[in-house]
Amino acid sequence: MTTTHRATPVVAFTGAVKEFGAVRAVDGLDLTIGPGERVALLGRNGAGKSTAISLLLGLDDPSSGTVELFGQTPSHAVTEGRVGAMLQDSKPVSRVTVRELVSFVTRTYPNPMTVDEALELAGLTELAGRRADKLSGGQAQRVSFAIALAGDPDLLVLDEPTAALDVEARRLFWQSMRAFTDRGKTVLFSTHYLEEADQNADRIVVIDRGQLIADGSSAEIKHTVGSSMVSFTVPDGPVPDSLAALPGVLSVEVVDGRVRLRTSDSDATVSALPGVVTPRGLEVAPAGLEDAFLALTAHHSGRDGGRPFVPSASSDSAVQTPKAGA
Numbered sequence: 001m002t003t004t005h006r007a008t009p010v011v012a013f014t015g016a017v018k019e020f021g022a023v024r025a026v027d028g029l030d031l032t033i034g035p036g037e038r039v040a041l042l043g044r045n046g047a048g049k050s051t052a053i054s055l056l057l058g059l060d061d062p063s064s065g066t067v068e069l070f071g072q073t074p075s076h077a078v079t080e081g082r083v084g085a086m087l088q089d090s091k092p093v094s095r096v097t098v099r100e101l102v103s104f105v106t107r108t109y110p111n112p113m114t115v116d117e118a119l120e121l122a123g124l125t126e127l128a129g130r131r132a133d134k135l136s137g138g139q140a141q142r143v144s145f146a147i148a149l150a151g152d153p154d155l156l157v158l159d160e161p162t163a164a165l166d167v168e169a170r171r172l173f174w175q176s177m178r179a180f181t182d183r184g185k186t187v188l189f190s191t192h193y194l195e196e197a198d199q200n201a202d203r204i205v206v207i208d209r210g211q212l213i214a215d216g217s218s219a220e221i222k223h224t225v226g227s228s229m230v231s232f233t234v235p236d237g238p239v240p241d242s243l244a245a246l247p248g249v250l251s252v253e254v255v256d257g258r259v260r261l262r263t264s265d266s267d268a269t270v271s272a273l274p275g276v277v278t279p280r281g282l283e284v285a286p287a288g289l290e291d292a293f294l295a296l297t298a299h300h301s302g303r304d305g306g307r308p309f310v311p312s313a314s315s316d317s318a319v320q321t322p323k324a325g326a
């Protein structure tokens with residue numbers, strides 16, 4: 001479900017395209033995000049997430065279409081200090097202490113946080129006296145986070161912000177994000193950790209080959225794609241193609257020797273299984289966001305040529321049934 005905003009949106013991609021030679025990294029992206037939203041940007045490797053983020057930060061210009069922040073050009077909004085950003089694998093190279101570095105950054109903004117506040121929100125209080133260029137990967141990522149927060153921006157744009165963080169640092173990070181959006185501020189983050197997106201985003205946007213293929217709450221996306229996952233092993237032979245034709249089955253995949261049937265009617269699917277196969281270790285579970293994500297991206301890259309994904313009560317229309325073992 002695409003969210004609409006009467007006021008000027010915080011983020012607005014309108015038919016945005018970015019081409020690198022023959023590669024369309026972003027391909028006709030329409031996306032608006034309003035104040036206070038915590039939005040996860042999901043996509044497989046190479047889906048176009050970082051390119052979309054570069055356009056959003058004004059680091060690159062779209063080949064066609066427009067990208068606006070707060071109704072302005074991205075570079076204008078960034079210059080005004082309304083945007084804090086954290087890019088993939090950014091690492092401080094400065095020889096000053098963490099405190100000195102964050103302090104320096106706060107002085108470049110019109111309405112910054114206090115240094116102590118930025119350090120605390122990023123979990124850096126105890127590391128404040130350490131040299132910024134001598135930190136571990138996770139510690140460096142926290143410094144990048146503190147720098148993104150330092151100007152107390154209205155929008156945070158974070159490319160895989162938790163990739164290097166340990167469990168405790170992740171928990172603190174998400175607490176800080178919630179506190180941030182509770183103040184009406186907006187967060188857009190990309191991640192490959194679908195569980196984190198599920199728990200911490202109030203809106204999930206999935207892109208594939210630069211195109212938007214799903215936009216809604218986690219519950220909406222899971223519901224649309226299929227409600228249950230029936231899984232089992234088939235010890236005595238090949239996985240029959242006919243599994244795909246069983247009642248309720250939306251898709252079939254085999255992962256590590258285990259057959260996984262995504263189904264809109266697990267009871268009907270399970271009842272019909274013995275007619276086709278003798279399942280071992282049968283389990284039925286609600287489809288998670290990861291299942292939904294895999295189904296969506298497989299669907300888009302393989303079969304429907306880019307039709308937007310629209311959550312509805314009937315999930316059958318959204319995903320076609322692939323052949324067993326595909």
Ligand SMILES: Nc1ncnc2c1ncn2[C@@H]1O[C@H](COP(=O)(O)OP(=O)(O)OP(=O)(O)O)[C@@H](O)[C@H]1O
Nearest residue numbers: 020023024025043044045046047048049050051052
């Ligand atoms: N500067 C560039 N020159 C040429 N091609 C590029 C450039 N930047 C990105 N691409 C291509 O654009 C596509 C999208 O890349 P992008 O980095 O945006 O993906 P991503 O979703 O962020 O991937 P990942 O999850 O692996 O970080 C890829 O096919 C990539 O090879």
